[in-house]
Amino acid sequence: MSGESTVTIGLLLPDVLGTYSDAGNATILAQRLRWRGIPAEIRTITACDVPVTTCAVYLLGGGEDTAQQFAADWLRRHDQLRRALETSAVTLAVCAGLQILGRSMSDASGHHYPGLDLLDITTAPGRQRAVGEVIATCTVPGIGSLTGFENHRGVTTLGPGTAPLGRVITGTGNGTSEGTTRYRTEGVFTDRIIGTYLHGPVLARNPALADHILHKVTGQVMPALDLPDQAALRHTYLSHTYLGRNYLGHTYLQGRFSRCS
Ligand code: GLN
16 A cells, blocks of 8 residues: 555644543554555644644543533634534544533533534433443444443433444443433444544554544555454453453442443
């Protein structure tokens, strides 16, 4: 794949939404492109920058409520960037990043504030924080199981025409069910935006999701990569031994299932 044009990856506000190392998603995308001989460039866009609006893909990470409100205000102030997310780029948004792309959010103190209105979702605080490992079945064909960890209070309700990214097997995810079905949903999936509650970084744990994004961005089928270490790590994250081990002094699997029943 020589002679390819450079794929630009816009890493948005890692200085604000950087709590969970979601910036690693940029490294994953860039490296998986380079391994296929496609040049990639990460453009880091901090709160002090005038954002570049021509990136092929943008990444937003997770963070605390105050940081999240700042990020929502910042994005609203940069309308050209908002338009790029709406009309030209592919975006991966994680947790707080997902929430701020929706219609509105409220925090634990009841403060209600608007989102970017790019997704038909609303977020309100749940009764307790959702903390721990998640496994979900991805709704996008060919991706299979999604693994990651979650740490959020927000519960996200999807509008009637909005598709989830996954169906939760263990964990909380959005904390809501889709329509009349009884299963819990995870994240959001539209033509341009993939939203998820999964940290990890999510693309390190789920390379098929990374390649799905790269396929959307480049229009090319991504050839398979032979990475045994990555396959072994993924096997570990999806195993019951990993889910069931003691977590912060509790038997994690037991705690998780009782909370979700
Ligand atoms: N502050 C948000 C919440 O608790 C998002 C947290 C996060 O990004 N991990 O719901």
